[in-house]
Amino acid sequence: MTQHLTVVNHPLIQHKLTLMREKDTSTAVFRQLLREISQLLAYEVTDQLPMTTRRIETPLQEMDAPALDGRKLALISILRAGNGLLDGMLELIPSARVGFVGLYRDEETLKPVQYYFKVPDHMDERLVIVVDPMLATGNSSAAAVDLLKQSGAKDIRFLCLLAAPEGVARMKEAHPDVPIVTASLDEKLNEVGYILPGLGDAGDRMFGTK
Ligand code: URA
Numbered sequence: 001m002t003q004h005l006t007v008v009n010h011p012l013i014q015h016k017l018t019l020m021r022e023k024d025t026s027t028a029v030f031r032q033l034l035r036e037i038s039q040l041l042a043y044e045v046t047d048q049l050p051m052t053t054r055r056i057e058t059p060l061q062e063m064d065a066p067a068l069d070g071r072k073l074a075l076i077s078i079l080r081a082g083n084g085l086l087d088g089m090l091e092l093i094p095s096a097r098v099g100f101v102g103l104y105r106d107e108e109t110l111k112p113v114q115y116y117f118k119v120p121d122h123m124d125e126r127l128v129i130v131v132d133p134m135l136a137t138g139n140s141s142a143a144a145v146d147l148l149k150q151s152g153a154k155d156i157r158f159l160c161l162l163a164a165p166e167g168v169a170r171m172k173e174a175h176p177d178v179p180i181v182t183a184s185l186d187e188k189l190n191e192v193g194y195i196l197p198g199l200g201d202a203g204d205r206m207f208g209t210k
Contacts, residue, residue: 001048001157001179005168008044013037013183017161021199027208031084034133034206037161037183038088045129045159045181046073046093071125072097074153078132078144079103079116081203085131085159097126101144112143117151124152133202135163135182136193138170145175161202162186164195 016033019025025033052069055062072095077086079102090096102116120126128148135141141158148156156178158171163182166189171180186195194200204210 001045001181004172004176004179005163005185006044006179006181007185008041008181008183010040013040017183020161020205021197023200025205027205030205034084034161035088035091038085038131039092041085041159041161041181041183042089042092045157046127049073049127070127071122073127073129074099074120074123076101076119076128076130076144076148078130078140081133081206082131084202084206085133085161089129089131101130101147103140103143105140110139112140114143114147117147119148119151119153122152123148124154126153126155128153128156130156130158130178131160132158133161133206134195134198135160135167135171135180136189136195137164138167138174141167142170142174145171145178149175157181162195162198164189 016037020030020033050069051066053064054067056065074097075086075089076099077083079100097120099119100116103112103114106113158178158180160182162184164186186198188196190196
C-alpha cells in the first residue's frame with residue numbers, strides 16, 4: 001500500500017455509510033451496517049498481503065494453489081469503538097490475532113493516557129491493522145500507533161470509517177509510514193472534536209449508550 005490516504009469509494013460502502021450517518025438509524029441497523037462495511041474495508045486494507053503456494057489435491061489432480069504467507073496478521077482495536085469494526089473483520093479473517101489499546105484523554109493536559117494495552121507476540125513480523133471508526137483529531141490514533149511501534153510493529157495500516165482532514169494531517173506528521181484506509185474524508189471537526197458532517201458518537205451509536 002503506497003498511498004498515505006485511500007478513500008474507498010465503492011458504491012456498496014457509500015450507500016451503507018449514508019444509512020449509518022442518518023440520525024434515525026437504529027442501534028441494531030447501525031451495528032449491522034458497520035459489520036458489513038468493515039468486511040468491505042477489510043478486503044481493501046488487506047490487498048497485497050504476501051502470498052505463497054501450497055501443494056494441494058483437488059478431486060481431479062494436484063496443483064500449487066495460492067495461500068497467504070507469513071505470520072497471521074494482527075488486528076488492533078482502539079477501545080471501545082474499534083470493537084465495532086473488529087467484529088466484522090474477524091468474520092472475514094478468522095485466524096487473525098487480536099490486540100486492544102485503551103486510551104483516555106487527560107482533561108488537564110488533553111494528552112492521551114493509556115489504561116489498557118495487550119497485543120499479540122511477534123508484532124515485528126505481522127501486518128498490523130489498527131481499527132477505529134473515527135479518525136478525528138488524530139491524537140489518540142497517533143498515540144496508539146506510538147505504542148504499537150514500541151511493541152515492535154513495523155508494518156502498520158490504519159483503518160477507519162470516517163476521517164477528518166485534521167486527523168489525517170496529524171497522522172501524516174506523526175506516522176507518515178502508516179497508510180490510512182477510510183470510507184470517507186469528511187469536511188472538518190467541530191469545536192468539540194466531532195467530525196462534520198460525520199455520524200455522531202460512533203461508540204454511542206453502536207452500543208446504544210448516550
Ligand atoms: N469520535 C466519534 O465517535 N465521533 C466523532 O465525530 C469524533 C470522534
